[in-house]
Amino acid sequence: MAKLRYSRIQARKWWTLSMALRILFILTVVLLMLLGLGIFSLPISSDDAPPNDLTTSYRRLAAERDDNGLGNRGEQWTEILSWEPRAFLYHNFLSKEECEYLIALANPHMTKSTVVDSKTGRSKDSRVRTSSGMFLRRGRDKIIRSIEKRIADFSFIPVEHGEGLQVLHYEVGQKYEAHYDYFLDEFNTKNGGQRTATVLMYLSDVEEGGETVFPAAKGNISSVPWWNELSECGKQGLSVKPKRGSALLFWSTSPDATLDPSSLHGSCPVIKGNKWSATKWMHLGEYKI
Numbered sequence: 543m544a545k546l547r548y549s550r551i552q553a554r555k556w557w558t559l560s561m562a563l564r565i566l567f568i569l570t571v572v573l574l575m576l577l578g579l580g581i582f583s584l585p586i587s588s589d590d591a592p593p594n595d596l597t598t599s600y601r602r603l604a605a606e607r608d609d610n611g612l613g614n615r616g617e618q619w620t621e622i623l624s625w626e627p628r629a630f631l632y633h634n635f636l637s638k639e640e641c642e643y644l645i646a647l648a649n650p651h652m653t654k655s656t657v658v659d660s661k662t663g664r665s666k667d668s669r670v671r672t673s674s675g676m677f678l679r680r681g682r683d684k685i686i687r688s689i690e691k692r693i694a695d696f697s698f699i700p701v702e703h704g705e706g707l708q709v710l711h712y713e714v715g716q717k718y719e720a721h722y723d724y725f726l727d728e729f730n731t732k733n734g735g736q737r738t739a740t741v742l743m744y745l746s747d748v749e750e751g752g753e754t755v756f757p758a759a760k761g762n763i764s765s766v767p768w769w770n771e772l773s774e775c776g777k778q779g780l781s782v783k784p785k786r787g788s789a790l791l792f793w794s795t796s797p798d799a800t801l802d803p804s805s806l807h808g809s810c811p812v813i814k815g816n817k818w819s820a821t822k823w824m825h826l827g828e829y830k831i
Contacts, residue, residue: 611637611640611685611688611689611692612637612639612640612643612685613637613638613639613640614637615634615635615636615637615787616634617633617634618632618633618634618635619632619633619634620632620633621633623766623780623782623790624756624759624760624761624780624792625760625761626759626760626761626802626804627756627759627792627793627794627802627804627805628792628793628802629756629759629780629790629791629792629793630790630791630792631782631788631789631790631791632696632788632789632790632791633785633787633788634787634788635692635696635743635787635788635789636689636743636745636786636787636789637787638786638787640685640689640787641743641744641745641746641786641787641818642745643685644678644707644709644745644818644820645709645745645746645818647678647709648675648676648678648709648711649711651676652674652675652676652709652711653674653675653676654674655672655673655674655675655710655718672712672715672716672717672718673710673711673712673716673717673718673809674710674711675708675709675710675711676708676709677705677706677707677708677709678706678707678708678709678820679706679831680701680704680705680706680707680831681701682706686707689707689743690704690707690822693741693789693822693824696741696789696791697739697741697791697824699738699739699824700828702828702829703734703824703825703826703827703828703829704822704823704824704825704829705822705823705824705825705829705831706831707820707821707822708820708821708822708823709745709818709819709820710817710818710819710820710821711816711817711818712752712809712811712812712816712817712818712819713812713816714811714812714813714814714815714816715811715812716811716812716817717808717809717810717811717812718808718809719808720755720757720806720807720808721806721807721808722794722801722803722805722806722807723737723740723794723805723807723823724736724737724738724794724795724801724805725737733825733829733830734825734826734827734828734829734830735825735826735827736794736795736799736801736825736826737794737823737824737825738793738794738795738799738824738825738826739791739792739793739794739795739823739824740790740791740792740793740794740821740822740823740824741789741790741791741821741822741824742754742789742790742791742792742819742820742821743788743789743790743819743820743821743822744784744785744786744787744788744789744790744817744818744819745786745818745819745820746784746786746815746816746817746818746819747784747785747786747815748783748784748812748814748815748816748817749813749814749815750773750812750813750814750815751773751775751776751810751811751812751813751814751815752783752784752809752810752811752812752813752815752817753772753773753775753776753781753782753783753784753809753810754781754782754784754790754807754808754809754810755775755776755778755779755780755781755807755808755809755810756779756780756781756792756804756805756806756807757778757779757806757807757808758779758803758804758805758806759779759780759804760804761780763779763780763781764777766780766781766782768783771783773810773811773813775810775811776810781810784817784819792805792807793805795826799826
């Protein structure tokens with residue numbers, strides 16, 4: 543009888559050990575998949591940074607993939623900018639050639655930018671937005687499809703949930719005052735539901751001004767390494783200075799899908815130079831085009 547009890551105890555120990563090894567194996571496989579996709583990587587610095595340090599940077603694997611894109615993007619890495627709102631900066635998201643390609647496609651068709659009327663859901667002219675822009679249809683060609691697939695991999699949001707790319711051009715003095723990307727009307731949420739995230743890609747450098755600013759962001763906004771290069775407008779909140787090829791991902795909704803008021807953002811006036819950018823808005827559900 544004692545021998546039988548001993549055998550049961552041994553069997554229970556082996557079962558526990560076996561389950562622990564299986565869980566460890568599964569976690570290892572998941573981690574390797576995330577590393578392989580460049581979604582997660584190890585910190586580039588061993589310094590003990592505080593949890594809310596806005597300068598924390600994570601280096602992505604620099605391996606190039608054949609995704610039908612143009613040019614060489616070089617080394618890519620992602621910075622965590624903020625948790626309120628959730629905002630992440632992907633360096634070298636686009637190559638120089640891809641930026642030039644998007645500008646060349648859009649330039650002949652630029653028109654005055656509009657805003658959404660919260661009462662009717664329709665587009666209207668407004669002095670709060672003084673740029674020019676145009677839309678590139680989703681899946682228009684293989685280069686657009688490559689960029690859209692890259693956006694989906696970065697954001698974990700399916701390509702089918704995204705609107706077409708909107709290319710924008712800001713000349714000296716042009717701006718977009720602080721606003722939300724989510725909708726407050728029923729008209730614009732019928733197709734795809736609420737906007738949940740935005741990827742803003744910078745297609746050009748800007749000599750001075752033109753920052754993307756989050757005036758309601760929480761945290762130490764002056765800890766970004768480019769603080770001293772910001773305009774007065776840029777120092778009114780957490781700001782990103784445009785750099786050709788970089789992409790800013792920020793979320794308009796919280797993880798529970800409620801609207802996030804800290805996602806308030808604007809485009810500071812260009813002081814010197816020109817600003818070109820491309821925006822991809824993504825919805826909670828499939829967006830039909």
